[in-house]
Amino acid sequence: MNPFWLFASVIPDFETIKAFVWEWFGGTERQLALATVLTATGLWKWVPGGTTGRVSRMVAGLVVALGLGWMIAIADPLPLRGTTILVWLTSLIAVISAVLMITESRPFYSAIWFAMVLAGVGGLFLFYGAQFLGIATVAVYAGAIVVTFLFVLMLAQPHGQAYFDRLSWGTWPRWLGCATGIAMTATLLWVSAEITPIASAPASDLAPDGEHVAAFGAQLFSKHLIAVELAGILLTAALVGAVAMATQRTPGQTMNRQLQRAVGFSNLSSKGPSHE
Amino acid sequence: MSEFQALQHALVIAAILFGLGLVGFFVRRNMIVMFLCVELMLQGVSLALVAWSRLYGQWDGQMLVTFIISVAACEAAIALVLVLMLCQYSGSLDIAGWQNLREESVRPFVDQEVPEEAIRADQKEWPILTPAGIEPKKSTEEPLHRSHV
Numbered sequence: 161m162n163p164f165w166l167f168a169s170v171i172p173d174f175e176t177i178k179a180f181v182w183e184w185f186g187g188t189e190r191q192l193a194l195a196t197v198l199t200a201t202g203l204w205k206w207v208p209g210g211t212t213g214r215v216s217r218m219v220a221g222l223v224v225a226l227g228l229g230w231m232i233a234i235a236d237p238l239p240l241r242g243t244t245i246l247v248w249l250t251s252l253i254a255v256i257s258a259v260l261m262i263t264e265s266r267p268f269y270s271a272i273w274f275a276m277v278l279a280g281v282g283g284l285f286l287f288y289g290a291q292f293l294g295i296a297t298v299a300v301y302a303g304a305i306v307v308t309f310l311f312v313l314m315l316a317q318p319h320g321q322a323y324f325d326r327l328s329w330g331t332w333p334r335w336l337g338c339a340t341g342i343a344m345t346a347t348l349l350w351v352s353a354e355i356t357p358i359a360s361a362p363a364s365d366l367a368p369d370g371e372h373v374a375a376f377g378a379q380l381f382s383k384h385l386i387a388v389e390l391a392g393i394l395l396t397a398a399l400v401g402a403v404a405m406a407t408q409r410t411p412g413q414t415m416n417r418q419l420q421r422a423v424g425f426s427n428l429s430s431k432g433p434s435h436e
Numbered sequence: 437m438s439e440f441q442a443l444q445h446a447l448v449i450a451a452i453l454f455g456l457g458l459v460g461f462f463v464r465r466n467m468i469v470m471f472l473c474v475e476l477m478l479q480g481v482s483l484a485l486v487a488w489s490r491l492y493g494q495w496d497g498q499m500l501v502t503f504i505i506s507v508a509a510c511e512a513a514i515a516l517v518l519v520l521m522l523c524q525y526s527g528s529l530d531i532a533g534w535q536n537l538r539e540e541s542v543r544p545f546v547d548q549e550v551p552e553e554a555i556r557a558d559q560k561e562w563p564i565l566t567p568a569g570i571e572p573k574k575s576t577e578e579p580l581h582r583s584h585v
Contacts, residue, residue, distance in 0.1 A: 324529075
């Protein structure tokens with residue numbers, strides 16, 4: 161017999177470990193609350209302004225991974241075998257990129273990680289039978305919107321990193337921010353775990369004869385025709401508005417100075433290093 | 437994978453993406469990164485819609501995501517112009533620069549400490565190259581000389 165299987169048979173399988181943890185920590189609510197506190201505290205240390213040491217950042221990352229993994233283990237029934245391994249891999253790309261995006265202090269790298277999130281979500285769209293949307297997400301979002309973000313970042317902040325990218329708000333506001341966001345996640349997980357499927361859900365095929373995009377277009381341009389027209393009007397209005405605002409000429413620099421004096425930017429000029 | 441397990445998996449991932457976007461929105465101070473975090477929340481919502489669409493075999497969820505993408509494009513165009521103008525007025529992408537718009541009774545936010553290394557990295561001295569060729573004439577009528585582009 162292969163010694164690997166002898167070794168593997170000693171390790172308790174995932175269900176046994178899960179049942180043990182379940183016994184130990186009581187109900188779902190308590191576990192979710194604990195995982196929330198764990199994840200929020202890890203993020204609190206990890207986000208910009210938390211800690212700069214390499215080891216402490218690593219520890220914070222481990223804590224976040226533990227907390228998020230715990231949450232997923234509580235709420236997610238999808239088994240990790242067969243074809244679902246690919247689904248898991250794509251989901252992990254999305255989640256890990258999202259965590260790295262909000263913890264990265266360099267805004268450029270944040271945008272690049274967001275493009276990775278879009279790649280992950282686009283892959284999940286493919287798995288969930290939305291081929292057109294998967295491609296559209298990658299092409300429109302990652303290809304156009306994120307690139308626009310990068311351009312604006314280059315226009316507005318050409319000197320690279322700024323001090324406010326390495327700082328966040330104060331200590332407690334930062335923890336509260338992390339805790340609020342993760343508590344939102346925990347609440348959504350708790351609610352989604354209680355969903356029971358409606359028995360008579362009609363499982364109609366979204367890709368008849370493999371012609372997904374044809375069916376998609378037929379649906380889009382028949383049932384949702386007015387919404388398509390409205391979306392076109394909205395896009396035109398947004399384009400015109402963006403151009404009108406961007407080309408607005410203020411009379412010289414004086415207008416800006418007056419506005420700066422009126423609103424008062426004492427905080428910026430006193431605290432931040434000047435770039436002029 | 438069964439249909440229902442697939443739905444719950446997508447809902448879990450969607451909830452995590454949504455929550456992380458919320459955390460980023462609360463925690464970050466760069467206006468553009470805050471806006472990216474809102475887009476991350478939109479991705480979470482889109483994923484949930486697509487998963488429900490698959491469970492019921494209906495197109496409506498996917499249609500909604502199509503319109504989410506188009507509205508997000510409009511939103512990005514408008515918001516980036518606004519961010520750029522805000523940045524021109526305050527000279528920085530820092531959202532704390534606009535805290536003078538707060539209520540009278542709210543205490544101002546003051547940065548506790550700016551780490552030394554952050555300031556040092558920002559005020560980095562770039563090397564000055566030896567001049568070569570003919571020096572171009574500087575325009576005296578151009579008052580707005582930008583030290584960097």
